[in-house]
Amino acid sequence: MKCRHCNTELEHVFVDLINCPPSNSMLKEDQLNEPETYFPLKIFTCHNCFLVQVDEVKNAEEIFDSEYTYFSSFSKSWLEHAKKYVDMMVDRFGFNEDSQVIEIASNDGYLLQYFKEHGVPVLGVDPTANTAAAAKEKGIETIVDFFGSKLAKEKLSDKNIKGDLILGNNVLAHVPDINDFVKGMKIALKDKGVITMEFPHLLRLIEEDQFDTIYHEHFSYLSFTTVKKIFENQGLEMFDVQEIPTHGGSLRIFAKHDYDQSKEISKNVSLLLEKEEKAGIKTLEYYNNFQSRVDKIKYSVWEFLIKAKKEGKKVIGYGAAAKGNTLLNYCGVRGNDLIEFVVDASPHKQNKYLPASHILVKDLDSISEFKPDYVIILPWNLKKEIGAQLNYIKDWGGEFVTFIPDLNIF
Ligand SMILES: [Zn+2]
Numbered sequence: 001m002k003c004r005h006c007n008t009e010l011e012h013v014f015v016d017l018i019n020c021p022p023s024n025s026m027l028k029e030d031q032l033n034e035p036e037t038y039f040p041l042k043i044f045t046c047h048n049c050f051l052v053q054v055d056e057v058k059n060a061e062e063i064f065d066s067e068y069t070y071f072s073s074f075s076k077s078w079l080e081h082a083k084k085y086v087d088m089m090v091d092r093f094g095f096n097e098d099s100q101v102i103e104i105a106s107n108d109g110y111l112l113q114y115f116k117e118h119g120v121p122v123l124g125v126d127p128t129a130n131t132a133a134a135a136k137e138k139g140i141e142t143i144v145d146f147f148g149s150k151l152a153k154e155k156l157s158d159k160n161i162k163g164d165l166i167l168g169n170n171v172l173a174h175v176p177d178i179n180d181f182v183k184g185m186k187i188a189l190k191d192k193g194v195i196t197m198e199f200p201h202l203l204r205l206i207e208e209d210q211f212d213t214i215y216h217e218h219f220s221y222l223s224f225t226t227v228k229k230i231f232e233n234q235g236l237e238m239f240d241v242q243e244i245p246t247h248g249g250s251l252r253i254f255a256k257h258d259y260d261q262s263k264e265i266s267k268n269v270s271l272l273l274e275k276e277e278k279a280g281i282k283t284l285e286y287y288n289n290f291q292s293r294v295d296k297i298k299y300s301v302w303e304f305l306i307k308a309k310k311e312g313k314k315v316i317g318y319g320a321a322a323k324g325n326t327l328l329n330y331c332g333v334r335g336n337d338l339i340e341f342v343v344d345a346s347p348h349k350q351n352k353y354l355p356a357s358h359i360l361v362k363d364l365d366s367i368s369e370f371k372p373d374y375v376i377i378l379p380w381n382l383k384k385e386i387g388a389q390l391n392y393i394k395d396w397g398g399e400f401v402t403f404i405p406d407l408n409i410f
Helices: 076-093 112-117 129-137 149-159 178-187 202-207 224-232 267-279 290-310 322-330 365-370 380-389 391-396
Strands: 012-020 039-045 052-054 101-104 122-125 163-169 189-200 236-244 250-257 315-318 374-377 399-402
Touching (some): 012 322, 112 122, 178 189, 224 236, 315 365, 374 380
Parallel strands (some): 101 122, 163 189
Antiparallel strands (some): 012 039
């Protein structure tokens, strides 16, 4: 396996989570008797460019098929995040009815709808047919395809569509060919256009043992240092960066054409590069010992679940998403003897089963019917929002549990 960015032969294992099905491959009841496909989940660090990456090259179409059930609009805090971003961008760059905003991985139009409210023309690109259909219902035109240099040329630039803003949240880390993806943005960007991308920050993943953010669909684990290099290679320059709290700690990068002199380079750029260098992001030692820290979390999950079982406590999970699946699968939780069921707000996930563990997903009303002693918040990054929303479990003495970075019962 060679590095997806610089083609160096990969030699250094960052962490090996053994194997599991793609995290979004939820099962319907009649699929429970069918065999499931497991893929290795091993992550390497490139010793040349320090891109941390999944070793398995999977056909992306197989994962992001039309059954893919993540609808961004079902998360309230994510919608608020999107709205705040749009207001900030309109304010800072003055986008208006003469501008063109292009969002890559636009999902169900959860974000573009706010640009539309400002009267800014929008266009989405998303490979998933059913979320794109939901976007179209909101009046948001969406190209149903994977973004890359080919799409950028044939479906955008050749048709005189170029972005004053090209944005993508949680997509840069999810593309198998990151070089071609960035090349595509270069092609589809106006001369004075702006690119913003948000993705989980590798520094936070490592420092807070966030191993459950690792899954097959998440190909790259990115530091600012490495992303800057990947963009520079395609003639794009970083002019600002923000550290934001989403997904347990993300970066929002701002890029422009390298020849565009109209924008000042913020000091945030050099400050974050220094911070990463000081942490050791350009040394292999920094990536060592992650496996043993992950295993420590695995043992604490086991201890908690077995103790709760012995004490006759009722345990359920909240959040049928990738994070939970990585955690449950790496910890080898199978069947519903330790975790009765998982609840999720999205009707697209309810009455389906989690891959590998085969735990049933129910609706939120099931919580007050079942009255669990413990609700494990699998997307721990949303524990404040979820804890407030489900505060009624305190009525019967219920408690919340998170495992990362340490066991926390509250
Ligand atoms: Zn590399």
